[in-house]
Amino acid sequence: MRGGGRGVGVRDGGIQPGKLADRFGRVATDLRVSLTDRCNLRCTYCMPEEGLAWLPKEQQLSDDEVSRLVRIAVERLGVTEVRFTGGEPLIRRGLVEIVRAAAALEPRPRLSVTTNGIGLERTAEALRDAGLDRVNVSLDTLDPVRFEALTRRNRHADVLAGLSAAARAGLTPVKINTVLMQDVNDDEAPALLRFALDHGYELRFIEQMPLDAQHQWDRHTMVTAEHILAALAEFDLRPDEVSRGTAPAETWIVPGYKALDGGPARVGVIASVTRPFCGDCDRTRLTADGQIRNCLFATDESDLRALLRSGAPDEAIATSWQNAMLPKRPGHGIDNPAFLQPSRPMSAIGG
Numbered sequence: 001m002r003g004g005g006r007g008v009g010v011r012d013g014g015i016q017p018g019k020l021a022d023r024f025g026r027v028a029t030d031l032r033v034s035l036t037d038r039c040n041l042r043c044t045y046c047m048p049e050e051g052l053a054w055l056p057k058e059q060q061l062s063d064d065e066v067s068r069l070v071r072i073a074v075e076r077l078g079v080t081e082v083r084f085t086g087g088e089p090l091i092r093r094g095l096v097e098i099v100r101a102a103a104a105l106e107p108r109p110r111l112s113v114t115t116n117g118i119g120l121e122r123t124a125e126a127l128r129d130a131g132l133d134r135v136n137v138s139l140d141t142l143d144p145v146r147f148e149a150l151t152r153r154n155r156h157a158d159v160l161a162g163l164s165a166a167a168r169a170g171l172t173p174v175k176i177n178t179v180l181m182q183d184v185n186d187d188e189a190p191a192l193l194r195f196a197l198d199h200g201y202e203l204r205f206i207e208q209m210p211l212d213a214q215h216q217w218d219r220h221t222m223v224t225a226e227h228i229l230a231a232l233a234e235f236d237l238r239p240d241e242v243s244r245g246t247a248p249a250e251t252w253i254v255p256g257y258k259a260l261d262g263g264p265a266r267v268g269v270i271a272s273v274t275r276p277f278c279g280d281c282d283r284t285r286l287t288a289d290g291q292i293r294n295c296l297f298a299t300d301e302s303d304l305r306a307l308l309r310s311g312a313p314d315e316a317i318a319t320s321w322q323n324a325m326l327p328k329r330p331g332h333g334i335d336n337p338a339f340l341q342p343s344r345p346m347s348a349i350g351g
C-alpha cells in the first residue's frame, strides 16, 4: 500500500485567522455534523442490542442552531466540505431544510450524507433538490439473513432500494461503506466489490475501529487492509495514480470496469487502524449536542452549545471553535498501550 505512517511535526502554530488550524499545521476544512445519536439499526460493531441512552432532547441542537454553526464554519473558518451523519441522519426531521440552508451558503460547501440507506428511497430526490451533492451508504453484506444478524433489523431490502434511489436521483458518485469482520462477512469482499462495480457504486472498505459502545473491538481479530486487499486478488487491482490528498481512502483502479462517469472504476480502503492518515487529517466534528471534537478519538470535547445559547456572537463562537482545534493530537494512538477508547461511541460522535 502507498502512504502509511504519515506523521506530523510540531509547528509553532497558534490560531490562524479564518482557519481551523492545529499546533501541527493541519487545517480542518471538512466538517462532520452528527445530526442525531439515534439509529434505526443496531450494527454489532457500533451499538449494543439495547440499553444505549439517547441524548435528552433539550441537549440536542435545534435545526437553526445546527445551521448557524455550519454557517460560521463555512463563512468564518474555511470549511469547504460538510458531511451530515449520526446515528442515522435520515431520521432527523429537519435534514432537508438543514441541507438547503447549507447549500445557500457562500462559498457553497460540498454537501454529503453518510447513511444506512433506510428511507433514502423516499428522500433522495428531496435531498438532491435541497442541494445535496452525494451520499455514502453503509452496506456490509449482500445476504439479507446476515444483514439481520449484523444489524439486528430486517431492513436489507430498504438499503438496496435506497442505493438505487440515490443513483437515480444523481447523488453521485454513490459510495458504499463496508466494515468487514472476521467470520461474519469477511468472505464477502469480492462479491461486494462485484456488486458495486455492476451498479456503478464506489466501494470503500473501512477497517473496524475501537469505537463500539460495548468496547469489544479486538486488534487481533479485526480485518486489516492487508487482508482485504489479499481477498481482492482476483481483480488484479492497480495503484491509483490520482493523489489521495487528504482523503482517508487509499484507492485502487479496478481494470476492466468503468465508473458511472465513464472514468476508471475504483475501490478504496480506509485503513484507519493499520495505516493511519492522521498526519493529513482535515476533519473537525460537531456532535448532535453541540460539542466540537477535533478527532474521532479525542477524549475531550469543547462545548459550543452553551456558548450558542448564552447569546454569544458569531465571532466568539468561531474563536472558541478555533481554540478547540488547537490541541488536536498528532495521531490517534490506537497502538499505544496507553490508548483510551473515547467514552462516546461512534453513533454519538458521528462517523
Ligand code: SAM
Pocket (backbone or CB within 6 Å): 039, 045, 046, 085, 086, 087, 088, 089, 114, 115, 116, 136, 137, 138, 177, 178, 179, 206, 207, 208, 209, 210, 211, 212, 346, 347, 350, 351
Ligand atoms: N448510520 C449511518 C451509517 O451507518 O452510515 C451513519 C453513521 S455510521 C456511525 C457512519 C459509518 O461509520 C458507517 O459506514 C459505519 O459502518 C461506520 N462505523 C460504525 N462503527 C464503526 C467502527 N467501530 N469501526 C469502523 N467503522 C464504523
Ligand code: SF4
Pocket (backbone or CB within 6 Å): 039, 040, 041, 042, 043, 046, 047, 086, 087, 088, 116, 138, 347
Ligand atoms: Fe446505526 Fe450507522 Fe451505527 Fe449501524 S453504523 S448502528 S446504521 S449509526
